Amino acid sequence: MVGRQSARPAASEAIQTGMRDEQHQFLRLLNQLPARLTAEQAAWVLNCQRHDVPVLVAARLLKPLGNPTPYNVKFFAATELLEQVQDRTWLVKVTNALNHHWQKRNAAKQNRPAEDAETSLEAANGQNHRQT
Numbered sequence: 001m002v003g004r005q006s007a008r009p010a011a012s013e014a015i016q017t018g019m020r021d022e023q024h025q026f027l028r029l030l031n032q033l034p035a036r037l038t039a040e041q042a043a044w045v046l047n048c049q050r051h052d053v054p055v056l057v058a059a060r061l062l063k064p065l066g067n068p069t070p071y072n073v074k075f076f077a078a079t080e081l082l083e084q085v086q087d088r089t090w091l092v093k094v095t096n097a098l099n100h101h102w103q104k105r106n107a108a109k110q111n112r113p114a115e116d117a118e119t120s121l122e123a124a125n126g127q128n129h130r131q132t
Contacts, residue, residue: 036075
């Protein structure tokens with residue numbers, strides 16, 4: 001077996017490749033989409049991540065079918081989504097909403113370490129202790 005590589009990819013490569021293959025197989029079926037799409041499938045159509053879908057729902061750019069409670073699985077109408085992706089104005093709104101959301105999240109993340117450092121510095125100096 002010297003000089004031969006295993007035909008089986010590493011576990012992480014298999015997961016990544018499997019996901020890409022699954023996405024490609026799904027997108028090849030665009031002319032035969034199921035009537036209801038999951039959040040993950042909707043994300044594939046939009047070329048975004050699954051965690052972006054709730055952001056788009058909150059921005060009222062995507063509307064789930066029915067009236068699901070916050071913790072229910074949400075489905076989206078394939079025909080409606082395919083119509084929306086043809087609208088450049090709607091795509092600009094989607095892009096702007098996602099950019100705004102992640103800029104806000106990243107800014108909050110950058111501000112948090114400074115606050116944590118300030119709190120820990122006060123604790124180290126004993127300023128959080130009550131004096132009698």
